[in-house]
Amino acid sequence: MKMFFSTLNVILIGALLWSYTNVYREIPTRFTMSLIIFSIALLLYALMSNPLVHTVLGFRGSGLGPFAFIPDLFATVAVIVLLYQSYQ
Template sequence: MARELAPLTKTAAVAVVAAICGVVAGIALPVVPMPPPIDHHAIVETFVRVQFAVSTFNLVLLAALVVAYVGLYRDLPNKYTLSLLITSIALFLYALSSNPLVPLAFGFPPITGLGPFTFLPNFFVGVAVVVLFYQSQT
């Protein structure tokens, strides 16, 4: 009979495997030469405005969700409500770091796709997914 792993051990194992896959994928990614710059200023401006609108919408909703889960956790402090709170905070940070004005606030160029705001949004989603995965194991 196979021995069942503890939820934290299983979550840690899955997170480590996912991290290894991510590192391998990042190393294996071929360096793609940048195409010559094309001036599509109006299109880029429209995309930035849409991204700003969507991320602001998500920020407001997730801020309300965080406030609701903080109240719920105060009334019912258990690991399930704590997991919901951590997940909603991670998703809030995802929405915040994917907002196109945040890189500008930290001194990074706006639309280059370089800098920590290239990967930070996905990092926060990863935190949320790990918490949800752990919660599903308990």
């Protein structure tokens, strides 16, 4: 589940970053730039929390068991809301 939500977050945040970049090209404001920086930070979080990246870099899983995906689930919901709002 954690790998699914982490990968979904990477995809959604990439779409969000693309959207904010397009808005910044049309209307270059400080607020839009801060949204881009926020999206980059979320993207880095999603990439670094993905178990696939940990495996590729040679690290093994820690604990938390079935509850390891819950932070990624909340991040997914937050990104979906931001993405929805950016297209309204």
